[in-house]
Amino acid sequence: MRLALLVPGGSGQLGRDLAAKAGPEVEVLAPPSAELNLTSVGDVLSAVGALASRAAASGAFPVVLNAAAYTAVDAAETDEKRAFAVNVDGPRVLAAACASRRVPLVHVSTDYVFAGDASRPYEVTDTLGPHTAYGRTKAAGEDAVLGSGARSWVVRTSWVYGKSGKNFVKTMARLEKEKDTLSVVDDQVGSPTWSADLAAGLVELAGFLAEDGAPASSVLHCTGAGEVSWCGFAKAIFTELGADPSRIKPCTTADYPLPAPRPAYSVLSNASWREAGLTPLRSWDEALKAYFATQ
Numbered sequence: 001m002r003l004a005l006l007v008p009g010g011s012g013q014l015g016r017d018l019a020a021k022a023g024p025e026v027e028v029l030a031p032p033s034a035e036l037n038l039t040s041v042g043d044v045l046s047a048v049g050a051l052a053s054r055a056a057a058s059g060a061f062p063v064v065l066n067a068a069a070y071t072a073v074d075a076a077e078t079d080e081k082r083a084f085a086v087n088v089d090g091p092r093v094l095a096a097a098c099a100s101r102r103v104p105l106v107h108v109s110t111d112y113v114f115a116g117d118a119s120r121p122y123e124v125t126d127t128l129g130p131h132t133a134y135g136r137t138k139a140a141g142e143d144a145v146l147g148s149g150a151r152s153w154v155v156r157t158s159w160v161y162g163k164s165g166k167n168f169v170k171t172m173a174r175l176e177k178e179k180d181t182l183s184v185v186d187d188q189v190g191s192p193t194w195s196a197d198l199a200a201g202l203v204e205l206a207g208f209l210a211e212d213g214a215p216a217s218s219v220l221h222c223t224g225a226g227e228v229s230w231c232g233f234a235k236a237i238f239t240e241l242g243a244d245p246s247r248i249k250p251c252t253t254a255d256y257p258l259p260a261p262r263p264a265y266s267v268l269s270n271a272s273w274r275e276a277g278l279t280p281l282r283s284w285d286e287a288l289k290a291y292f293a294t295q
């Protein structure tokens, strides 16, 4: 069945890669925040209403994929009110609009909802325990969506990088040109996720919903497979750039203090994704190679 997708946050990393999935079977409306501001009730009601009408007219199956968020992890520590408005109030209004128009909602969330001190990958059933303002707002946003009465799913991901926006891969590529050696933390482990792979996964999920499939769990994890430290990831990026990875030196979190504490271990188990019958994302290192191959 043809899909009609509304993607709030259309100019973000993930939003742009979702927009790029448009094709004969997938219609994508991916407005930037200037056109669809989640903190404007009017914007949200008219965008979801327009999606529902458009889908009804064309016979496409409508789904909202929410890629909008306040993602500035450190700034959120001193700006939690604004982060809350975008990450909690906005999704709540979006979910209410989806409920009233009977449009399914897929809301993207983060590994930061967990405490980040696990010794094995987090399952969707594990207890939340965010240690940052950003994480608290994203956890409350999940509750707002799942408690809204809309047909809704939360998809948590981690360590997202894409061709647009600011991200670790781009920062490493810039620093490779600027510095001889670099210190990168080696005691924080996670799963890098290319936004294009995540976008493909979310579109697959939307298609699954259109075919009347419903994952058993309303919370899913979807990340690149495997795990690595930031230092290991930086070395892999240097290798892809044709630079000597020994220019990257391991350091510890204590050497590099930041306003928001970073999780030491925030790998998400993708078992829920697999069990739903959805295609697991490729390994983080294969994805990184593909990212550079498509530069």
Ligand SMILES: NC(=O)C1=CN([C@@H]2O[C@H](COP(=O)(O)OP(=O)(O)OC[C@H]3O[C@@H](n4cnc5c(N)ncnc54)[C@H](O)[C@@H]3O)[C@@H](O)[C@H]2O)C=CC1
Residues within 6 Å of the ligand: 008, 009, 010, 011, 012, 013, 014, 015, 032, 033, 036, 037, 038, 039, 066, 067, 068, 069, 070, 071, 086, 090, 108, 109, 110, 111, 138, 156, 157, 158, 159, 160, 161, 165
């Ligand atoms: N970047 C990362 O490493 C990770 C991101 N995530 C989640 O993935 C999702 C997508 O993140 P990215 O694309 O990486 O972030 P991004 O920061 O590149 O994009 C977020 C987009 O939301 C938009 N936005 C901000 N306030 C808005 C508002 N009031 N109304 C509408 N749009 C607004 C921004 O303009 C931006 O285009 C978010 O839910 C984020 O929390 C989860 C884990 C890791």
